[in-house]
Amino acid sequence: MDYLGFLNEIAKSRKVIGYFDTYFPEEFAYAMGLHPVRIMSDDEEPVRANEFLQGFCCPYAKNILEQALKKKLNFLSAAIFTRYCDSLRGVYEVWKSEKLSPVVEFIRYSQVVRETAKDYLSLEFKDVFNRVKKALGCDYDYDSLKYAISKVNKKRKALQRLYSMRKEGKLNISSEDFYKTVFSSTWKPIDEFLKSCEALFLRNNSVNVNFDDKKVVLSATELDNLNFFKLLDEIGFFIVSDDIASGTRYVKDFVSEEGDTLDDLIENIALRYIMKPPCSVKDPSDRRIDELIEEVKTSGAKGVIFFRTRFCDSEGIEYAFIKRRLETEKIPHLYIESDHRLSNYQQLRTRLEAFYEQIVGI
Amino acid sequence: MGKRLKATESLKRLIKNYYDEYFSWAKEGKPTAWLNVGVPCEVFYAMDVFPFYPENYGAMCGAQKVTPELSQIAEYQGFTNDICSYARANIGSLLSKKGPVGELPIPTIQVETTNSCIMIMTWWRAVEKLFNVPTFVIDAPLVKMDSEGHHLDYMEMELKRMIDFIEEKTGNKFDKDRFTEIVKISNEGKRLWAEILELRANVPCPMNAGDIFTHMFPMVALRGTPPYVEHLKFLRDELKERITNRDFPVPHEKVRLLWDNLPIWFDLRLFDELEQYGIIFVIDTYTQAWGPRFMGIVDEENPIRSFGYYLGSGFLNVQIERRWQLMQDLIKEYKVDGVVFHSDRSCKPYSLVQPELSKLIRDNLSVPSLIIESDHNDQSGYDRNRVIERIKEFSQMIEMGRK
Ligand code: SF4
Numbered sequence: 001m002d003y004l005g006f007l008n009e010i011a012k013s014r015k016v017i018g019y020f021d022t023y024f025p026e027e028f029a030y031a032m033g034l035h036p037v038r039i040m041s042d043d044e045e046p047v048r049a050n051e052f053l054q055g056f057c058c059p060y061a062k063n064i065l066e067q068a069l070k071k072k073l074n075f076l077s078a079a080i081f082t083r084y085c086d087s088l089r090g091v092y093e094v095w096k097s098e099k100l101s102p103v104v105e106f107i108r109y110s111q112v113v114r115e116t117a118k119d120y121l122s123l124e125f126k127d128v129f130n131r132v133k134k135a136l137g138c139d140y141d142y143d144s145l146k147y148a149i150s151k152v153n154k155k156r157k158a159l160q161r162l163y164s165m166r167k168e169g170k171l172n173i174s175s176e177d178f179y180k181t182v183f184s185s186t187w188k189p190i191d192e193f194l195k196s197c198e199a200l201f202l203r204n205n206s207v208n209v210n211f212d213d214k215k216v217v218l219s220a221t222e223l224d225n226l227n228f229f230k231l232l233d234e235i236g237f238f239i240v241s242d243d244i245a246s247g248t249r250y251v252k253d254f255v256s257e258e259g260d261t262l263d264d265l266i267e268n269i270a271l272r273y274i275m276k277p278p279c280s281v282k283d284p285s286d287r288r289i290d291e292l293i294e295e296v297k298t299s300g301a302k303g304v305i306f307f308r309t310r311f312c313d314s315e316g317i318e319y320a321f322i323k324r325r326l327e328t329e330k331i332p333h334l335y336i337e338s339d340h341r342l343s344n345y346q347q348l349r350t351r352l353e354a355f356y357e358q359i360v361g362i
Numbered sequence: 363m364g365k366r367l368k369a370t371e372s373l374k375r376l377i378k379n380y381y382d383e384y385f386s387w388a389k390e391g392k393p394t395a396w397l398n399v400g401v402p403c404e405v406f407y408a409m410d411v412f413p414f415y416p417e418n419y420g421a422m423c424g425a426q427k428v429t430p431e432l433s434q435i436a437e438y439q440g441f442t443n444d445i446c447s448y449a450r451a452n453i454g455s456l457l458s459k460k461g462p463v464g465e466l467p468i469p470t471i472q473v474e475t476t477n478s479c480i481m482i483m484t485w486w487r488a489v490e491k492l493f494n495v496p497t498f499v500i501d502a503p504l505v506k507m508d509s510e511g512h513h514l515d516y517m518e519m520e521l522k523r524m525i526d527f528i529e530e531k532t533g534n535k536f537d538k539d540r541f542t543e544i545v546k547i548s549n550e551g552k553r554l555w556a557e558i559l560e561l562r563a564n565v566p567c568p569m570n571a572g573d574i575f576t577h578m579f580p581m582v583a584l585r586g587t588p589p590y591v592e593h594l595k596f597l598r599d600e601l602k603e604r605i606t607n608r609d610f611p612v613p614h615e616k617v618r619l620l621w622d623n624l625p626i627w628f629d630l631r632l633f634d635e636l637e638q639y640g641i642i643f644v645i646d647t648y649t650q651a652w653g654p655r656f657m658g659i660v661d662e663e664n665p666i667r668s669f670g671y672y673l674g675s676g677f678l679n680v681q682i683e684r685r686w687q688l689m690q691d692l693i694k695e696y697k698v699d700g701v702v703f704h705s706d707r708s709c710k711p712y713s714l715v716q717p718e719l720s721k722l723i724r725d726n727l728s729v730p731s732l733i734i735e736s737d738h739n740d741q742s743g744y745d746r747n748r749v750i751e752r753i754k755e756f757s758q759m760i761e762m763g764r765k
Pocket residue numbers: 058059060061085086087088221222281309311312313314315
């Protein structure tokens with residue numbers, strides 16, 4: 001069953017809450033018996049969303065709104081936004097004004113990667129999830145939160161294993177299938193996701209493939225259109241690792257399971273989300289660039305493909321520094337710009353093919 | 363058309379002195395800081411660190427129409443051409459060492475706050491990385507209506523951290539008494555600014571939008587200094603004089619409009635041009651950001667917390683509910699006949715709620731609105747005649763509706 005069909009089905013037995021970036025602390029949702037889902041882009045052309053958001057809004061963000069306006073996300077009991085970027089902020093304002101889900105919440109998120117934000121963010125999480133508790137008639141306590149933390153950690157552990165197998169040449173699946181699995185971790189129930197990982201581990205345990213020549217690392221913020229990965233497969237690339245918000249930046253770092261009180265656990269969650277590998281909308285973002293370089297080096301990738309969604313401000317600045325760093329490290333890279341629908345598909349294909357020839361040879 | 367204020371002459375001197383002073387501080391090796399408009403310059407004046415506002419410099423690039431060429435230089439270095447035109451102009455100017463005032467000195471430190479946009483944080487980061495400038499980010503999470511509870515506590519802590527940062531990086535100490543004196547001066551000017559904004563509610567309006575946008579400068583960069591108070595007094599008195607002498611930019615107003623968003627810095631004359639048709643922008647939302655609603659009188663007994671409150675509840679750090687409230691208040695107080703939304707492609711936090719605000723106005727008030735597309739700082743693609751025609755047609759429609 002596809003992603004939306006699956007979620008509509010799940011919504012019959014459990015309240016589903018939608019989030020839009022990977023700073024959302026999903027542990028709280030699981031602790032309350034809710035099913036958290038990262039809303040992904042689809043191929044809807046913006047029509048209704050154009051009434052609410054101008055042409056210079058990031059198309060990815062606009063697409064999320066389009067889906068809601070077209071009532072495709074009616075299975076959501078709540079939508080919870082964080083302060084992420086200025087385009088998603090615009091989506092949030094419209095979502096709230098147009099009442100696109102029964103509950104619309106906003107986490108007044110900190111923007112800095114500094115431990116000093118921990119106490120503030122812990123209090124903010126408490127406030128927001130207290131309101132969610134009341135609105136949706138659910139609750140969480142020390143035990144349920146501890147259990148949820150360990151569950152999400154298990155999911156991240158399984159994802160980390162998938163990534164290491166990929167790097168070691170032990171996961172002989174296409175990039176499209178790899179990312180289909182990775183992205184499903186943000187919408188499938190955890191147990192189901194873990195089961196599908198187990199099956200993959202078993203199937204591929206003895207495989208040893210050598211994709212050395214074709215290995216590249218992908219860098220982006222939001223990039224969940226599987227057609228893009230399919231295109232990379234068709235050209236011949238092997239995406240060995242990434243620096244994507246819902247890829248390695250989602251997978252790395254666990255929430256500490258230590259602590260005797262509910263407050264301890266909440267602080268652990270706050271700390272993980274503040275200190276996790278940062279997106280360019282957070283500051284400082286150095287860890288992101290450092291780890292991108294590390295991914296390239298440890299995976300033996302031949303180059304980097306940097307994908308920027310048009311009108312994404314933070315990536316529009318960050319790229320200048322990623323470019324410099326890659327040039328200093330003598331790592332070949334390709335900058336491409338598009339939208340979630342890949343509307344310049346042919347041009348992308350030509351440029352990617354040329355890059356393939358450059359790094360792999362014909 | 364375009365009746366000039368006498369205060370504009372003294373403003374030019376003020377701006378020149380400010381830039382001269384920045385250059386000489388930098389030359390003498392005295393500490394300087396780049397701040398975004400949300401950061402209180404009062405703290406920096408109190409600590410003998412010269413506060414410089416790149417957004418103001420960006421507006422100067424816009425007014426002198428040099429943004430497109432500076433942007434190209436930034437683009438060449440990998441900065442994309444769809445980010446805020448202030449940032450493009452500033453980065454391009456730094457990289458090329460060119461611009462309206464020549465080579466801009468690199469500051470000793472930078473401080474910015476996230477209370478307007480995410481863009482600005484990455485812009486400051488660019489300068490930090492390009493020129494190794496120690497940079498502090500005042501984390502100001504977006505609020506709904508205003509800063510309160512743990513949010514306000516956090517804002518206060520962030521400002522205290524900022525002071526520690528300034529002390530550490532410049533060696534200059536924070537002196538509470540000196541700060542209190544500066545806060546008093548700042549408050550005096552804020553009262554005058556509030557009066558100036560109120561005087562614009564007079565019918566006819568004594569000051570057009572081009573002038574108020576130009577005269578924002580002391581509110582942005584000079585708060586807490588004696589010339590700022592002097593200038594605002596002069597301006598306030600001149601407006602009062604205009605009202606007494608019935609000497610108005612548009613004596614027979616046909617349509618009183620509200621402007622939403624930053625001005626089009628490269629075409630402030632647009633407002634003069636419209637005067638001949640009896641069209642005047644009597645109020646705008648932009649200069650409100652420095653007005654009593656969003657940057658009010660600081661509590662002299664507890665100034666840091668009070669600054670924290672205004673910083674946390676800054677104009678672009680609140681949500682649509684507060685923008686809508688402001689819109690309704692201004693429409694009423696200024697007897698506004700219509701609202702013009704400048705949809706500024708550079709400024710997402712300001713612009714992306716405009717269609718929804720326009721819908722709220724349409725559904726709840728009997729005031730029409732118009733959305734025009736442009737950029738506040740980059741004239742590429744700007745069609746002046748079309749903008750004028752659209753505002754004229756809009757105004758005619760309002761007049762017709764009255765008949
Ligand atoms: S791609 Fe950039 S602008 Fe678009 S939603 Fe993601 S962070 Fe925001």
